[in-house]
Amino acid sequence: MKSATHYLWINTHDRQGFLNITSQVDAELHKSGIKEGLCLVNAMHITASVFINDDESGLHKDFAVWLEKLAPFGKDKYQHNLTGEDNADAHLKRTVMGREVVVAVTDGKLDLGPWEQIFYGEFDGQRRKRVLIKIIGE
Numbered sequence: 453m454k455s456a457t458h459y460l461w462i463n464t465h466d467r468q469g470f471l472n473i474t475s476q477v478d479a480e481l482h483k484s485g486i487k488e489g490l491c492l493v494n495a496m497h498i499t500a501s502v503f504i505n506d507d508e509s510g511l512h513k514d515f516a517v518w519l520e521k522l523a524p525f526g527k528d529k530y531q532h533n534l535t536g537e538d539n540a541d542a543h544l545k546r547t548v549m550g551r552e553v554v555v556a557v558t559d560g561k562l563d564l565g566p567w568e569q570i571f572y573g574e575f576d577g578q579r580r581k582r583v584l585i586k587i588i589g590e
Contacts, residue, residue, distance in 0.1 A: 456484035458585040462500075464577035468542075470512045471572045473502075473583065477555075478562055480585045487560040489589015493570055494552035497581040499542035501549035501573035504564070519545045519575075542576035549573045557589055 458480045460473065477493055495502045505511065523544035527533045530540030553570060556563040564570075572583055 453489075453588060453590060454484070454486055456480065456486065456585075456587045458483075459496075460583040460585060461580055462572055462574070462583060463580045464574045466574075467577050468516065468545075469574050469577065470515065471574070472507050472569050473572050474562070474564075474570045477570050477585055481557060481560070481562060481587055484587045486557055486587050486589040489557045489587060491555045491557055491562060492552060492584070492586040492588075493555070494584040494586070495546070495572065495581075496584050499539055499546055499574075499576035500581055500583075501546045501571075501575070502552050502583060503550045503571055503573060504553050504555075504568050505571060506567045507569040507571075515549075515573075519548065522548060539576040545575040546573070549575075557587065 460476055462471065477491065481491055493502050523541040525541045527538050532540035532543065555570070
């Protein structure tokens with residue numbers, strides 16, 4: 453069994469947003485030479501997410517609006533922010549959107565369903581964060 457590890461560094465200009473990282477993950481899979489196995493993609497920061505969904509701008513706007521209703525930004529809204537932080541909403545949004553995804557690797561390709569893409573979700577950006585890409589298999 454082989455394995456490959458890569459760290460993708462991301463620094464968003466905005467506090468929140470979604471970035472399609474499918475092509476970067478696919479490039480790392482190609483470099484690994486692994487043809488059959490699994491690919492884990494993990495947001496290695498507690499206020500960021502990795503998830504799979506459709507790459508459609510209306511849906512991304514819907515996610516942003518929905519998440520803001522679930523966990524609105526605001527210093528005076530959360531106990532966590534009493535510690536001097538202002539990102540409690542980002543922690544909650546990350547919990548809803550997820551920490552990581554695992555995608556099957558079949559015949560050297562990410563075995564995604566129709567319309568599926570891999571996304572990085574940022575909820576407290578404007579600083580450098582990393583995403584782990586870990587591929588294992590033969």
